[in-house]
Amino acid sequence: MITPNIDLHSHSTISDGLLTPSELVSYASEREVQVLALTDHDDIAGLEEARIMAQKLNIIFINGVEISVTWRKRTLHIIGLNFDESNKNLINGLKNIRIGREKRAEGMADSLGMASIFNALEGAKKFTKHGAIGRIHFAHFLVSQGHAKDIKHVFKKFLTPGKPGYVDHEWASLEDAVTWISEAGGDAVIAHPGRYDMGRKLYPSLLADFKDFGGAGIEVMSGSQDPSQSNYFAELAEEYNLFASCGSDFHGPGISHRAIGFVRELPKQCKPIWSKWPNVINDIH
Numbered sequence: 001m002i003t004p005n006i007d008l009h010s011h012s013t014i015s016d017g018l019l020t021p022s023e024l025v026s027y028a029s030e031r032e033v034q035v036l037a038l039t040d041h042d043d044i045a046g047l048e049e050a051r052i053m054a055q056k057l058n059i060i061f062i063n064g065v066e067i068s069v070t071w072r073k074r075t076l077h078i079i080g081l082n083f084d085e086s087n088k089n090l091i092n093g094l095k096n097i098r099i100g101r102e103k104r105a106e107g108m109a110d111s112l113g114m115a116s117i118f119n120a121l122e123g124a125k126k127f128t129k130h131g132a133i134g135r136i137h138f139a140h141f142l143v144s145q146g147h148a149k150d151i152k153h154v155f156k157k158f159l160t161p162g163k164p165g166y167v168d169h170e171w172a173s174l175e176d177a178v179t180w181i182s183e184a185g186g187d188a189v190i191a192h193p194g195r196y197d198m199g200r201k202l203y204p205s206l207l208a209d210f211k212d213f214g215g216a217g218i219e220v221m222s223g224s225q226d227p228s229q230s231n232y233f234a235e236l237a238e239e240y241n242l243f244a245s246c247g248s249d250f251h252g253p254g255i256s257h258r259a260i261g262f263v264r265e266l267p268k269q270c271k272p273i274w275s276k277w278p279n280v281i282n283d284i285h
């Protein structure tokens with residue numbers, strides 16, 4: 001199969017990206033991306049706008065979302081791809097996660113208050129464009145107030161476990177997230193597996209649970225993890241009979257590790273997730 005210029009993980013202003021859904025698609029088109037998924041955190045409100053722009057620019061658009069999940073007290077991200085966006089359970093599940101995000105944000109502001117940083121909730125909200133508030137919006141607020149020199153440094157001093165502004169939060173269960181995606185006709189994929197601080201012993205348990213719940217794939221290549229990890233995840237994908245996915249995790253020019261549409265060949269033994277999708281296989285040229 002020819003490897004298309006495919007990016008199956010990206011963010012817009014609907015969550016914590018800097019570009020609107022249309023701007024993101026135009027940006028991807030200028031960089032010759034052929035197949036794009038928009039995967040905002042816990043929100044699918046950008047899909048329609050992105051799809052319309054993708055049609056104009058002759059990009060194959062894949063519905064996507066990145067769902068926040070708690071598994072064994074750890075936060076994981078599960079990508080949903082190629083699902084029916086009108087599915088009621090998926091829509092309701094995501095809505096409840098966004099309500100949880102609002103509550104968490106109040107706790108984060110209280111925690112920052114204890115460190116004498118006041119009015120952080122109002123401040124962070126000024127950086128949200130659409131809705132669902134997250135740590136990035138607090139990060140922008142903290143930089144704007146001079147508490148850190150840039151986004152990277154904010155996360156070293158704040159917003160991470162043990163630091164001001166961090167609060168534990170119970171997201172969706174792994175089983176629920178995978179079920180919503182699968183029942184909406186989509187494929188659930190473990191996002192940036194190399195980012196989770198869990199040691200090699202736990203990965204087999206995670207993959208076994210994920211597979212039991214109906215999970216389809218794993219991001220073997222991600223802009224959010226070191227490329228040296230891809231062989232390990234390719235081996236795990238093979239062992240658990242999972243498809244392989246890839247994506248930049250692009251959040252915006254200047255703030256992302258990797259540019260949109262960066263494509264690395266998946267290791268040879270991988271079965272690309274898009275080999276399941278007739279619309280991609282038939283239309284790619």
Ligand code: AMP
Pocket residue numbers: 016041068133134135136151152155251
């Ligand atoms: P949240 O889902 O609100 O907890 O926010 C998670 C988001 O924060 C991730 O998707 C990244 O966009 C961003 N993030 C987390 N850690 C860092 C970091 N160390 N540097 C930059 N961005 C980060």
Ligand code: MN
Pocket residue numbers: 011016041136251
């Ligand atoms: Mn993000």
Ligand code: MN
Pocket residue numbers: 066077191192
């Ligand atoms: Mn993520």
Ligand code: MN
Pocket residue numbers: 009010011066249
């Ligand atoms: Mn992401």
